[in-house]
Amino acid sequence: MLSQEEADSSTAALPYNMEEWEQGYRSQPHEYDYWIDEVEGQIPAELTGTLFRNGPALFDVNGQRIHHPFDGDGMVCAIAFNEGRAHFRNRLVRTTAFEDERAAGKILYRGVFGTEKAGGWLANAFDIKLKNIANTNVIYWGDRLLALWEAAEPYRLDPYTLETIGKDDFYGLLPPGKPFGAHPKIDRSRDKDNPTLVNFALEVGLPFKIAIYETDLRGTLKRRYTHNYCGFLFIHDFVVTPNYCLLFNNPLDFNPLPFLFGFKGPGQCIKFRPDRPTEVLVIPRDPAKPMLKIKGKSGFIYHHANAFEEGDEICVDSICYESFFILEPGEDFLKVDFPKMDPGQLWRFRINLKTQTMGRELLESRCCEFPVINPQKVAQPHRYVFLGAADIPEGNTPLQAILKLDLETGDRHLWSAAPHGFNGEPIFVPRPNATQEDDGWVFNLVYDGVNNRSDLVILDGRDLSLLARLHLKHHIPYGLHGCWTNECFLP
Numbered sequence: 001m002l003s004q005e006e007a008d009s010s011t012a013a014l015p016y017n018m019e020e021w022e023q024g025y026r027s028q029p030h031e032y033d034y035w036i037d038e039v040e041g042q043i044p045a046e047l048t049g050t051l052f053r054n055g056p057a058l059f060d061v062n063g064q065r066i067h068h069p070f071d072g073d074g075m076v077c078a079i080a081f082n083e084g085r086a087h088f089r090n091r092l093v094r095t096t097a098f099e100d101e102r103a104a105g106k107i108l109y110r111g112v113f114g115t116e117k118a119g120g121w122l123a124n125a126f127d128i129k130l131k132n133i134a135n136t137n138v139i140y141w142g143d144r145l146l147a148l149w150e151a152a153e154p155y156r157l158d159p160y161t162l163e164t165i166g167k168d169d170f171y172g173l174l175p176p177g178k179p180f181g182a183h184p185k186i187d188r189s190r191d192k193d194n195p196t197l198v199n200f201a202l203e204v205g206l207p208f209k210i211a212i213y214e215t216d217l218r219g220t221l222k223r224r225y226t227h228n229y230c231g232f233l234f235i236h237d238f239v240v241t242p243n244y245c246l247l248f249n250n251p252l253d254f255n256p257l258p259f260l261f262g263f264k265g266p267g268q269c270i271k272f273r274p275d276r277p278t279e280v281l282v283i284p285r286d287p288a289k290p291m292l293k294i295k296g297k298s299g300f301i302y303h304h305a306n307a308f309e310e311g312d313e314i315c316v317d318s319i320c321y322e323s324f325f326i327l328e329p330g331e332d333f334l335k336v337d338f339p340k341m342d343p344g345q346l347w348r349f350r351i352n353l354k355t356q357t358m359g360r361e362l363l364e365s366r367c368c369e370f371p372v373i374n375p376q377k378v379a380q381p382h383r384y385v386f387l388g389a390a391d392i393p394e395g396n397t398p399l400q401a402i403l404k405l406d407l408e409t410g411d412r413h414l415w416s417a418a419p420h421g422f423n424g425e426p427i428f429v430p431r432p433n434a435t436q437e438d439d440g441w442v443f444n445l446v447y448d449g450v451n452n453r454s455d456l457v458i459l460d461g462r463d464l465s466l467l468a469r470l471h472l473k474h475h476i477p478y479g480l481h482g483c484w485t486n487e488c489f490l491p
């Protein structure tokens, strides 16, 4: 943690305005459908396909505020590109819970991060069903567009209209009510033309069960394997290599009583234990082999960039925090004290399978999150990492920039939207037939705090130079994850 003095001194020169940042978290209940006609620069003519993106969009139910943005109903945006033009569309995901609450005009479900029904603890005690908000990621796999939330089944959407089709069993593989993780990996390391989707799911219980699914593009199951785990698991993302899946189990204590008695959401019942090691669960993709547990120091991790094998070692690049931030009951997420929180930083972990040890080195100290790589490099050595980053090199701030890191030379490029712009996850799209890993485009959705609307910014992957800025007619609240497909879904 920063000392008070450091926190105060960094407040003096903040590259952003908190009121502008807060405006990016206004609910967006409207659904749009239009050709984007306000463009600065040039949309690359070769760009053909669709950018999909998901994130929470409603921060209230009929004026009743939700406690944490992660509890907000999901909204999927699609920006389709063809012949130098772009078309925008967005739709809220019509989950059962969303429809129930809309009909009732009030909050009916508790949220993982502390959203409660009106009426205090008495109205919430012993109600342990949580709301599937389908707000975390959106993937296009085979012929299915799926909105994902890690504690429940996916919702399928029509890729042209974004209308909600309904809960999806992922090609018949998911038993009713079973969860499906929000961070599937698309692995081309074994066969670059026939990728494999690898995803994990955490089934809560005594014991916890880790299920791994591997399918091809037709949704045919290649492998499904499960491992039991005695103890509590809180894992949002994972990594794959040609031979392993790796899950970092954050060192936490979990006391479910405040949740059961209606005082807190389950995500508020967690206590981070930096004094304890992280346990990395190394799961062979050969289902006949046992899971290894390797201990080492990490920090709190939400997201990984990638992993690859190198001799006896597996390298994993991840964003780590020195502490885990919890928004307590009664606190307002719009009033978070950024300078007082620990920044996310990019680390490389080396997990030695022979000695069963883990070491780590800091790759980037600047505050950053949402690390991505060229999607062709998943599970293989990567040279470049693209991240959402702070505009300033030290301290914790909202994300306002895109950072490109060259791990071979140490070179860095930074494109910043500060002081009035705020962004999130970059999405890297390789140029068709590119031979260089960074030859492609970086998409970046930026909230413009002066004009109260969002822009889609397209950067050149090689030097992060600005190619085009597409002005939307409205804002899109700060989102989470998305994907690109070369299929163009135009009306």
Ligand code: CO
Pocket (backbone or CB within 6 Å): 136, 182, 183, 236, 237, 302, 303, 480, 481
């Ligand atoms: Co995530």
